[in-house]
Amino acid sequence: MAPIYLAIIGLGGVGKAFLSQLAALQLGSITKPTVIFASRSSKQLYNKDYTSIDASTLDSSSSPLLSLSDLTSWLASAPGKVILVDNTSNQDVADSYPSFLENGISVVTPNKKAFSSNLKLWDDIFSSTTPSALIYHESSVGAGLPVISTLKDLTATGDQITKIQGVFSGTMSFLFNTFSPVSGSGSGKWSEIVSQAKDAGFTEPDPRDDLNGMDVARKCTILARLAGLKVEGPDSFPVQSLIPKALESASSASEFMQKLPEHDQEMESYKEDAAKQGKVVRFVASVDVQNNKVSVGLEMVEKDSPIAGLKGSDNIFVFHTKRYSSSPLVVQGSGAGGEVTAMGVSADLIKAVERLS
Numbered sequence: 001m002a003p004i005y006l007a008i009i010g011l012g013g014v015g016k017a018f019l020s021q022l023a024a025l026q027l028g029s030i031t032k033p034t035v036i037f038a039s040r041s042s043k044q045l046y047n048k049d050y051t052s053i054d055a056s057t058l059d060s061s062s063s064p065l066l067s068l069s070d071l072t073s074w075l076a077s078a079p080g081k082v083i084l085v086d087n088t089s090n091q092d093v094a095d096s097y098p099s100f101l102e103n104g105i106s107v108v109t110p111n112k113k114a115f116s117s118n119l120k121l122w123d124d125i126f127s128s129t130t131p132s133a134l135i136y137h138e139s140s141v142g143a144g145l146p147v148i149s150t151l152k153d154l155t156a157t158g159d160q161i162t163k164i165q166g167v168f169s170g171t172m173s174f175l176f177n178t179f180s181p182v183s184g185s186g187s188g189k190w191s192e193i194v195s196q197a198k199d200a201g202f203t204e205p206d207p208r209d210d211l212n213g214m215d216v217a218r219k220c221t222i223l224a225r226l227a228g229l230k231v232e233g234p235d236s237f238p239v240q241s242l243i244p245k246a247l248e249s250a251s252s253a254s255e256f257m258q259k260l261p262e263h264d265q266e267m268e269s270y271k272e273d274a275a276k277q278g279k280v281v282r283f284v285a286s287v288d289v290q291n292n293k294v295s296v297g298l299e300m301v302e303k304d305s306p307i308a309g310l311k312g313s314d315n316i317f318v319f320h321t322k323r324y325s326s327s328p329l330v331v332q333g334s335g336a337g338g339e340v341t342a343m344g345v346s347a348d349l350i351k352a353v354e355r356l357s
């Protein structure tokens with residue numbers, strides 16, 4: 001049996017956790033894939049003759065940099081099947097998935113960009129898959145929580161999705177569970193809690209991608225498409241941004257984080273308004289398949305509701321379907337962070353290796 005080769009792009013919070021899970025992977029009688037390529041923005045590590053590398057030594061590598069198209073050609077000529085793991089949030093890498101797949105390279109990824117940009121990219125990706133060029137992206141929604149697999153199982157077995165609602169962002173969950181808890185007055189100023197979410201590895205590489213609602217809008221786009229809606233993209237439905245107007249033109253993530261404390265009062269007023277009604281604020285998403293409507297934004301919710309009671313960075317996905325009509329199917333748990341995201345990537349890798357072996 002020819003070996004299966006592994007190329008890993010991105011060794012940040014998720015990538016590093018993925019590497020340690022890879023070392024401990026349980027594949028039974030199947031041979032572990034051989035890592036032949038690892039990269040971060042400005043470093044790559046590989047041996048031209050496809051011999052195995054130690055990805056943890058990437059930072060000291062002096063391998064010449066390959067463009068994405070050179071990388072595709074090199075991987076396509078490997079003497080065995082190749083799985084590429086994309087642990088970046090990079091659009092150019094995501095745009096290359098159709099080309100990877102057309103060249104027989106399978107893709108496993110938590111990167112949302114490929115599945116939530118324009119519909120053409122989505123169509124190109126899924127029309128390029130074959131039994132030996134597979135795509136898995138469980139961690140693109142709800143990190144390692146079984147959200148995409150559940151949705152696919154529901155539709156593949158003939159169920160009809162009516163609506164999917166909940167809290168689809170670990171960052172937003174952590175921010176509001178900490179800032180506007182069910183009991184007590186919250187621990188800390190808005191900007192301090194945003195910094196904590198970034199330090200804990202919950203946010204996107206640029207936390208503005210969470211605060212502007214786009215991360216949740218991307219997840220809604222993915223879920224809506226899997227449920228059968230032709231959603232054009234994450235900017236084709238209403239999305240509430242929590243970026244203060246004055247900071248919309250901040251030139252970098254660090255300038256944004258530095259100036260955010262000047263705007264803490266804006267979020268305080270949402271919290272106070274909710275408290276006057278005996279409620280709490282949460283960032284809620286809804287994919288209403290029946291009525292072809294998607295929305296993302298702040299809601300004041302009752303303190304005894306399941307959404308208000310979430311803890312830490314927990315997500316909740318409530319699936320209303322034809323079968324689950326009187327009592328919805330609920331998936332809930334930690335929805336952000338390196339370890340739980342890498343778990344979804346590693347589990348997808350196992351599925352891909354099993355199918356390719």
Ligand SMILES: NC(=O)C1=CN([C@@H]2O[C@H](COP(=O)(O)OP(=O)(O)OC[C@H]3O[C@@H](n4cnc5c(N)ncnc54)[C@H](OP(=O)(O)O)[C@@H]3O)[C@@H](O)[C@H]2O)C=CC1
Nearest residue numbers: 010011012013014040041087088089110111205336337341
């Ligand atoms: N963190 C989480 O909780 C979750 C994350 N995800 C997704 O997982 C992905 C990774 O997130 P996370 O690990 O937190 O992000 P990080 O910012 O920690 O890591 C990103 C990594 O990608 C590398 N990278 C960026 N662009 C390129 C490129 N063009 N070529 C090669 N490497 C590149 C970066 O390298 P360098 O450092 O050199 O710039 C870095 O190693 C994202 O798509 C995110 O949306 C999904 C679910 C949950």
Ligand SMILES: N[C@@H](CC=O)C(=O)O
Nearest residue numbers: 169170171202203204
């Ligand atoms: N930034 C995202 C990470 C997972 O998708 C989040 O906070 O949920």
Ligand code: NA
Nearest residue numbers: 138141143145
């Ligand atoms: Na998931």
